[in-house]
Amino acid sequence: MPDTHAATKDPSATRSLLRLWPYVRPVRTRLFSAAFVAIVASCLGLVIPLVLKWIVDGPVADHDPGGVWLGALYLLLLGVAEAALFGFRRWLVARPLASVEADMRADLYRHVQRLPVSFHDRWASGQLLSRGTTDLMLLRMFLAFPLTFLVVNGVTILAGFAILLSQQWSLGLVLLVPVIPLVALCSVFETRYSLVARRAQDQVGDLTTVVEESVLGIRIIKGFGQHRSQALAFRELSRRLRGTELAKARLLAGLWGLITTIPELAIGAALVLGTVQVADGELSAGTLVAFLSTALALRWPVESIGFLLAMSQESATATVRFFEAMDAEEEAEGAASPGPLCAPDPVPLSSADRAPEALAPDHLGIRFEEVVFRYPDAAPGTPPVLSRIDLHIRAGETMALVGGTGSGKTTLTALVPRLHEASGGRITLDGEDITLMPRERLRGLVSVAFEEPTLFSASVGDNVLMGGGSPDDLERALDIAQAQFVRRLPQGVDTQVGEQGLSLSGGQRQRLALARAVVGRPRFLILDDPLSALDVHTEALVEAALRRVLQDTTALVVAHRPSTVMLADRVALLSGGRISAVGTHQELLRGNAEYAWLMSGAEERHDGKGEDGR
Numbered sequence: 017m018p019d020t021h022a023a024t025k026d027p028s029a030t031r032s033l034l035r036l037w038p039y040v041r042p043v044r045t046r047l048f049s050a051a052f053v054a055i056v057a058s059c060l061g062l063v064i065p066l067v068l069k070w071i072v073d074g075p076v077a078d079h080d081p082g083g084v085w086l087g088a089l090y091l092l093l094l095g096v097a098e099a100a101l102f103g104f105r106r107w108l109v110a111r112p113l114a115s116v117e118a119d120m121r122a123d124l125y126r127h128v129q130r131l132p133v134s135f136h137d138r139w140a141s142g143q144l145l146s147r148g149t150t151d152l153m154l155l156r157m158f159l160a161f162p163l164t165f166l167v168v169n170g171v172t173i174l175a176g177f178a179i180l181l182s183q184q185w186s187l188g189l190v191l192l193v194p195v196i197p198l199v200a201l202c203s204v205f206e207t208r209y210s211l212v213a214r215r216a217q218d219q220v221g222d223l224t225t226v227v228e229e230s231v232l233g234i235r236i237i238k239g240f241g242q243h244r245s246q247a248l249a250f251r252e253l254s255r256r257l258r259g260t261e262l263a264k265a266r267l268l269a270g271l272w273g274l275i276t277t278i279p280e281l282a283i284g285a286a287l288v289l290g291t292v293q294v295a296d297g298e299l300s301a302g303t304l305v306a307f308l309s310t311a312l313a314l315r316w317p318v319e320s321i322g323f324l325l326a327m328s329q330e331s332a333t334a335t336v337r338f339f340e341a342m343d344a345e346e347e348a349e350g351a352a353s354p355g356p357l358c359a360p361d362p363v364p365l366s367s368a369d370r371a372p373e374a375l376a377p378d379h380l381g382i383r384f385e386e387v388v389f390r391y392p393d394a395a396p397g398t399p400p401v402l403s404r405i406d407l408h409i410r411a412g413e414t415m416a417l418v419g420g421t422g423s424g425k426t427t428l429t430a431l432v433p434r435l436h437e438a439s440g441g442r443i444t445l446d447g448e449d450i451t452l453m454p455r456e457r458l459r460g461l462v463s464v465a466f467e468e469p470t471l472f473s474a475s476v477g478d479n480v481l482m483g484g485g486s487p488d489d490l491e492r493a494l495d496i497a498q499a500q501f502v503r504r505l506p507q508g509v510d511t512q513v514g515e516q517g518l519s520l521s522g523g524q525r526q527r528l529a530l531a532r533a534v535v536g537r538p539r540f541l542i543l544d545d546p547l548s549a550l551d552v553h554t555e556a557l558v559e560a561a562l563r564r565v566l567q568d569t570t571a572l573v574v575a576h577r578p579s580t581v582m583l584a585d586r587v588a589l590l591s592g593g594r595i596s597a598v599g600t601h602q603e604l605l606r607g608n609a610e611y612a613w614l615m616s617g618a619e620e621r622h623d624g625k626g627e628d629g630r
């Protein structure tokens with residue numbers, strides 16, 4: 017499992033959050049307006065103590081009931097205006113922030129689709145899922161709430177202290193004393209909280225991966241009675257996540273406790289001092305009431321800083337995690353830098369511009385020239401999977417690729433549509449270096465069917481037509497792949513297949529994947545053991561139909577069985593990271609001991625006579 021957890025210390029929260037600016041920019045006017053409205057609303061709250069002071073020192077002292085009622089009316093109007101403005105703020109931000117979240121999710125999805133296969137080999141899918149769901153939700157909440165309120169509360173606290181100091185500076189100073197320990201406390205909290213927040217969000221990703229694997233692999237889990245061990249793994253991860261969440265809660269509770277206690281002590285001290293001053297006649301009762309009301313009105317802005325900082329820290333972590341995926345390099349588009357063994361003068365031929373017939377026969381078809389490949393995450397010091405591949409599949413020829421288990425056949429076929437980039441050497445299609453072609457064009461020329469056929473939650477027709485072609489081609493492709501069973505499905509080609517096509521049998525899915533590969537009449541066809549799940553009779557029928565298709569196509573077919581090899585004009589044997597022999601099936605059978613051994617083992621297995629073949 018790749019390590020997608022924080023390896024080094026994440027950058028500062030502010031620096032991380034600033035990366036959100038390109039997404040926030042389009043809605044900045046609304047966001048700034050909302051912040052301004054919230055500041056006005058919050059400052060209106062600070063006017064209430066001043067009205068109270070006026071009531072106490074004025075109408076109450078003068079025994080004027082009319083004045084008291086008027087004061088009460090002012091208070092009511094202020095309260096209603098404050099509530100209405102906060103409501104307006106919500107209305108201002110709700111819709112634009114939903115679109116920010118949607119844009120970020122769309123960007124992440126688009127980017128993930130363009131990332132190379134090697135990225136997906138390294139990253140657990142749950143880690144990507146949690147980044148596209150919970151992390152983005154956290155970011156929307158951050159933009160809607162903590163971001164605005166850190167500013168609003170900051171301004172409210174400053175305005176509040178200005179009012180306090182102007183009313184009675186000595187009492188104001190008493191309330192200012194706790195600011196120093198509170199700032200130090202918040203800085204320590206931020207450092208500690210960022211570490212646990214990152215851990216928790218990574219653990220959510222791990223948990224998502226386990227849940228996803230359990231759902232996708234439900235047949236294996238049930239078949240092997242593994243539900244207990246899977247449940248244990250789930251429980252262990254849940255337990256860890258719970259521990260981390262509790263650590264977060266403890267940190268937050270500690271901060272909250274101190275952030276509420278220290279100002280309360282200061283307010284208590286100011287109350288005692290203020291009462292003494294009123295008793296001494298140095299201060300009016302109204303001023304003391306206003307002072308204390310202002311101090312109490314500032315309690316919420318100060319106390320909320322704890323959880324606003326916590327939410328901001330979680331959002332900074334979510335931003336880092338989001339950009340970790342977004343910063344991963346996409347597949348290079350065409351003209352990728354050639355590998356170290358690349359021939360110095362690639363043939364700059366475009367098969368779209370030139371008829372293949374105009375090229376020398378040596379350039380036509382698929383050519384592998386000194387191709388080297390090593391998986392990027394392979395252990396250092398291990399030899400490359402493919403060390404020096406030289407192979408020419410002539411135009412219109414079908415070449416079978418045979419080799420022992422793990423010899424690199426799938427890897428070799430994946431290099432042609434550039435699912436992996438060759439580490440050295442070059443591959444040409446009708447003379448054109450594939451690294452110089454735009455990927456879209458390359459993948460239009462080359463069609464692939466893998467041994468493990470993946471179908472999508474869509475209709476059978478849509479699944480097959482992913483390979484290009486028209487509805488007429490669909491019927492032809494289904495016939496070639498012997499997928500007539502489709503016509504017996506409840507809605508024929510319009511029948512929806514479930515997630516990953518699980519409502520179909522393995523052989524049925526494999527035939528649909530084969531139909532998808534041939535439907536667009538590709539110039540080059542790559543088949544990775546495409547008939548392994550078929551019974552011998554269906555296999556024979558598919559082979560007969562495939563032979564007709566393969567006449568017009570240059571094809572590379574990974575084969576484990578003589579029956580599949582029979583489809584091919586020639587056979588290449590992959591051994592020790594090289595093509596060790598090329599020839600017809602009969603030639604290799606007679607002249608190559610390894611090939612003869614592989615095929616005899618396959619025959620025995622196929623006939624049910626033996627499993628090992630050794």
Ligand SMILES: Nc1ncnc2c1ncn2[C@@H]1O[C@H](COP(=O)(O)OP(=O)(O)OP(=O)(O)O)[C@@H](O)[C@H]1O
Nearest residue numbers: 137391393394401420421422423424425426427428
């Ligand atoms: N993503 C990967 N990262 C590192 N090594 C890999 C990766 N995928 C495959 N390998 C290794 O590369 C080697 C070749 O694998 P490949 O799947 O190409 O073999 P194969 O000949 O197709 O095998 P089979 O006949 O069993 O399908 C194997 O040793 C395998 O462990």
